[in-house]
Amino acid sequence: MESKRASFEGALEALGVTVSSTSESELEAAVTEAVTEPAVGVALDETVGDGTFSLVETPITVDPTPAALREATTGVTGAELGVGDYGSLVLSMTEQASELVSLFVERHVAILYEEDIQPDMDAAVAELDERFTETNGSAIIATGPSATADMGALVKGAHGPKEVHVIIVEEED
Amino acid sequence: MATADEIRELMRTEGAAIAENTQGFNTGRYDSVGDLEDYEDLKRAARGIKEDAIEELPELLDQLTETVEANGGTVYIADDAADANEYIRDVADERAADRVVKSKSMTSEEIEVNEALEADGVDVVETDLGEWVLQIADEAPSHIVAPAIHKSRESIAELFNEQFDPDEPLETAAELTHFAREKLGEQIIDAEVGITGANFIAADTGTMALVTSEGNARKTVAATDTHVAVAGVEKVIPTVEDLHPFIELIGRSGTGQDITSYVSLLTPPVDTPVVDFTDDETPLSEFDSDRDFHLVLIDNGRLEMRDDEQLRETLYCIRCSACSNSCANFQSVGGHAFGGETYSGGIATGWEAGIEGLDVAEKFNDLCTGCTRCVNACPVGIDIPWINTVVRDRINRDKEAPGEWLVDGLTPDEEDDGAPLQKRFFGNFETVAKLGSATAPVSNWLADTTLARQTMSRVLGIDPRRDLPAFERETLVDWAGDRDSQVTNPERRAVLYPDLYTNHVQVERGKAAVRVLESLGVDVVVPPAPSSGRAPLSQGMVATATDHAERVTKALEPHIADGRDVVVIEPSDHAMFTREYERLLDESSFTDIAANSYEVFEYVFGLLDNGASVDSLSTVTGAEIAYHSHCQQRTLGLEAHTVAVLEECGYDVVTSDVECCGMAGSFGYKSDYYELSMDVGDRLRTQLEDDGVQDRPVVASGTSCLEQIDALLERQPRHPIELLAT
Numbered sequence: 001m002e003s004k005r006a007s008f009e010g011a012l013e014a015l016g017v018t019v020s021s022t023s024e025s026e027l028e029a030a031v032t033e034a035v036t037e038p039a040v041g042v043a044l045d046e047t048v049g050d051g052t053f054s055l056v057e058t059p060i061t062v063d064p065t066p067a068a069l070r071e072a073t074t075g076v077t078g079a080e081l082g083v084g085d086y087g088s089l090v091l092s093m094t095e096q097a098s099e100l101v102s103l104f105v106e107r108h109v110a111i112l113y114e115e116d117i118q119p120d121m122d123a124a125v126a127e128l129d130e131r132f133t134e135t136n137g138s139a140i141i142a143t144g145p146s147a148t149a150d151m152g153a154l155v156k157g158a159h160g161p162k163e164v165h166v167i168i169v170e171e172e173d
Numbered sequence: 174m175a176t177a178d179e180i181r182e183l184m185r186t187e188g189a190a191i192a193e194n195t196q197g198f199n200t201g202r203y204d205s206v207g208d209l210e211d212y213e214d215l216k217r218a219a220r221g222i223k224e225d226a227i228e229e230l231p232e233l234l235d236q237l238t239e240t241v242e243a244n245g246g247t248v249y250i251a252d253d254a255a256d257a258n259e260y261i262r263d264v265a266d267e268r269a270a271d272r273v274v275k276s277k278s279m280t281s282e283e284i285e286v287n288e289a290l291e292a293d294g295v296d297v298v299e300t301d302l303g304e305w306v307l308q309i310a311d312e313a314p315s316h317i318v319a320p321a322i323h324k325s326r327e328s329i330a331e332l333f334n335e336q337f338d339p340d341e342p343l344e345t346a347a348e349l350t351h352f353a354r355e356k357l358g359e360q361i362i363d364a365e366v367g368i369t370g371a372n373f374i375a376a377d378t379g380t381m382a383l384v385t386s387e388g389n390a391r392k393t394v395a396a397t398d399t400h401v402a403v404a405g406v407e408k409v410i411p412t413v414e415d416l417h418p419f420i421e422l423i424g425r426s427g428t429g430q431d432i433t434s435y436v437s438l439l440t441p442p443v444d445t446p447v448v449d450f451t452d453d454e455t456p457l458s459e460f461d462s463d464r465d466f467h468l469v470l471i472d473n474g475r476l477e478m479r480d481d482e483q484l485r486e487t488l489y490c491i492r493c494s495a496c497s498n499s500c501a502n503f504q505s506v507g508g509h510a511f512g513g514e515t516y517s518g519g520i521a522t523g524w525e526a527g528i529e530g531l532d533v534a535e536k537f538n539d540l541c542t543g544c545t546r547c548v549n550a551c552p553v554g555i556d557i558p559w560i561n562t563v564v565r566d567r568i569n570r571d572k573e574a575p576g577e578w579l580v581d582g583l584t585p586d587e588e589d590d591g592a593p594l595q596k597r598f599f600g601n602f603e604t605v606a607k608l609g610s611a612t613a614p615v616s617n618w619l620a621d622t623t624l625a626r627q628t629m630s631r632v633l634g635i636d637p638r639r640d641l642p643a644f645e646r647e648t649l650v651d652w653a654g655d656r657d658s659q660v661t662n663p664e665r666r667a668v669l670y671p672d673l674y675t676n677h678v679q680v681e682r683g684k685a686a687v688r689v690l691e692s693l694g695v696d697v698v699v700p701p702a703p704s705s706g707r708a709p710l711s712q713g714m715v716a717t718a719t720d721h722a723e724r725v726t727k728a729l730e731p732h733i734a735d736g737r738d739v740v741v742i743e744p745s746d747h748a749m750f751t752r753e754y755e756r757l758l759d760e761s762s763f764t765d766i767a768a769n770s771y772e773v774f775e776y777v778f779g780l781l782d783n784g785a786s787v788d789s790l791s792t793v794t795g796a797e798i799a800y801h802s803h804c805q806q807r808t809l810g811l812e813a814h815t816v817a818v819l820e821e822c823g824y825d826v827v828t829s830d831v832e833c834c835g836m837a838g839s840f841g842y843k844s845d846y847y848e849l850s851m852d853v854g855d856r857l858r859t860q861l862e863d864d865g866v867q868d869r870p871v872v873a874s875g876t877s878c879l880e881q882i883d884a885l886l887e888r889q890p891r892h893p894i895e896l897l898a899t
């Protein structure tokens with residue numbers, strides 16, 4: 001567990017992705033700290049497992065209007081999986097528009113439960129294979145911020161977010 | 174064919190940007206795959222999946238159609254570009270689309286869907302930033318992955334400022350990117366239809382993988398309610414799990430990124446709600462996700478390629494561009510010279526020959542020198558130079574017979590008709606060399622006269638700026654024939670293969686090789702043997718090369734049966750024996766010669782490793798030397814042996830790491846390519862003139878490399894074996 005997490009965090013750092021960690025009970029505070037307002041988000045119980053955290057007590061507008069989404073600086077969503085050796089996040093595409101919230105913003109804050117960190121891409125794809133076979137689902141393997149080198153130098157924030165922050169939710173003792 | 178003038182113009186206008194970008198990608202590739210512990214396993218797995226998928230393609234297409242339809246999408250298999258465009262136009266028409274946004278896709282370039290839609294009055298907007306630049310500039314992509322690689326930041330800024338006249342002129346990459354993001358962002362949310370490609374499509378679930386770094390594919394799909402995915406039929410793989418090796422390999426192979434920012438795994442229609450981006454009352458989740466999905470799979474010649482034994486491997490291509498980035502010539506001229514209607518780089522020959530036809534492939538086929546640097550770079554192990562050779566052969570045979578009388582006697586080849594004069598001259602260089610040696614030194618003097626040079630230039634297209642090889646009167650075979658073996662009680666017995674150059678031109682390196690082997694206790698014979706067939710193979714004369722291969726086998730077989738190892742000095746000939754002969758000979762003949770052949774330093778390394786003493790060779794203490802290995806030798810993983818042996822003999826070795834010297838056999842002699850050859854060579858020259866290298870004597874393994882380095886530097890290079898002879 002420790003090594004998966006260490007390798008995940010190391011990979012995120014190399015990508016320029018910032019990380020903070022917290023427990024479920026401290027999550028509201030951690031999310032509040034991580035966002036730059038105006039912020040929009042998707043309630044966690046819709047995106048990750050059986051999480052009960054709803055973002056209600058934060059300055060985040062949950063389930064915003066499209067206009068509010070376009071005004072927002074930060075988008076908060078859950079991440080289904082983390083990929084240890086690449087620092088990738090597996091983002092789901094839900095009816096709650098988590099895809100729009102994670103993409104149409106400058107800063108994406110992803111909440112990831114520590115137990116959902118997979119050691120490597122092989123394990124992550126095997127997990128997705130299983131899920132897709134059951135549900136015909138879709139997912140984005142997102143690694144670092146959006147970027148392009150098409151304009152003569154590497155620039156972050158081409159179409160998608162230029163900043164990504166990951167909040168790792170540790171299991172409570 | 175790209176003319177000398179076109180090549181010169183492209184080097185002038187696009188060369189600098191192309192060189193910087195491709196070399197950056199290529200270096201990144203080496204670094205990134207170097208971090209993978211199981212790189213070769215992943216490559217094997219990736220190739221295996223593509224091999225099986227193409228084998229089972231009809232069944233997979235049926236399965237995929239069923240799955241996508243069960244998911245609520247539509248599948249259309251289009252015979253050709255017109256068929257595909259008609260279908261896509263109907264989709265746009267039914268949706269009453271005013272605007273279509275596109276995520277970069279080579280397959281849609283192939284069918285020219287933009288033009289088809291624009292003819293109906295639909296506004297088509299490319300959302301990949303590089304592709305958008307080209308759309309504005311009205312230019313074609315020059316690279317499979319980075320379409321605007323040939324454009325500098327300055328030229329993009331100029332284009333944007335002229336086109337859009339912004340309040341403040343745009344200058345930096347960040348300003349340009351931000352401007353494009355804003356502009357395109359508005360157009361994307363305003364569009365009705367989104368067109369994407371698909372890098373892979375899994376037949377079991379209908380999940381498609383889209384690889385991008387900008388996020389434009391995600392926006393293209395999410396912000397529109399009608400998604401059209403356009404892909405060649407060869408993109409189908411059996412399962413989602415099969416995506417694994419490709420996800421690990423595609424970014425690394427292409428741009429040297431461990432993984433691109435976004436790998437979208439979409440099983441359309443996706444659940445993301447379709448929203449009205451101007452709505453400021455309705456929460457996102459209250460919009461429904463009523464989406465249409467159309468998968469347009471395009472044949473356009475691919476199913477015929479599947480039945481073509483030689484072109485079939487092209488269908489394994491995952492469009493990563495590693496072959497382009499690792500290609501020394503591509504690094505100089507880019508895709509606008511090195512490409513056809515759509516695809517560029519090494520693998521373009523296969524694609525263009527299969528999709529467009531031989532006439533399109535012919536325009537750039539000669540830019541492949543057959544150096545094989547792309548072979549190990551390809552993540553699915555496609556033998557790209559072989560595809561180029563086969564297509565060259567087909568092009569030759571497609572031609573009217575040239576003036577036979579000019580080369581009568583010089584062309585005892587197996588080509589029934591067609592191969593152009595210049596190709597037949599170089600392809601039959603063995604005959605030239607035999608005559609040259611037999612009549613040397615008169616032949617050398619004669620060949621160097623102004624009249625002869627002018628004639629060679631005019632008739633054969635041989636560039637007058639090139640020094641010609643000087644033939645030796647006494648060949649290596651003659652020299653060895655008059656000489657008794659110096660070894661009693663030999664440790665091993667070998668036959669030194671007298672390749673064309675060693676036998677007629679570089680005789681000294683042949684003598685040195687014999688002496689070195691004898692010093693290490695090897696009994697050596699140098700029997701007459703035909704040339705390997707490398708020369709005709711380079712010209713696409715496959716039948717002639719096959720004839721050479723068969724005769725070489727006949728000449729060497731008795732020696733091998735007699736327990737002798739075959740030692741080869743010229744790396745390109747060693748590569749023939751251990752690589753290309755597999756294509757030319759029956760399996761047992763190939764195995765016999767390949768298993769018993771050794772590159773000379775590989776052999777020396779083995780002898781030293783098995784107990785022979787380095788003291789019997791000429792050794793030094795810390796003498797500095799610069800070594801340039803040969804392309805095909807590096808492909809075979811044999812560079813390290815030379816370095817190790819030189820170090821064991823006491824040398825301090827610096828090696829070059831440019832992809833190629835730019836000469837590659839006959840390539841650099843041809844007037845059309847002389848300047849390109851020198852431009853590629855300039856990268857090697859720069860390394861050899863670096864601080865700490867500029868005073869080092871230079872050694873090089875290949876004949877072509879030696880000739881090129883001789884032209885590039887004041888210092889005359891030698892073959893490294895000559896350092897070892899006592």
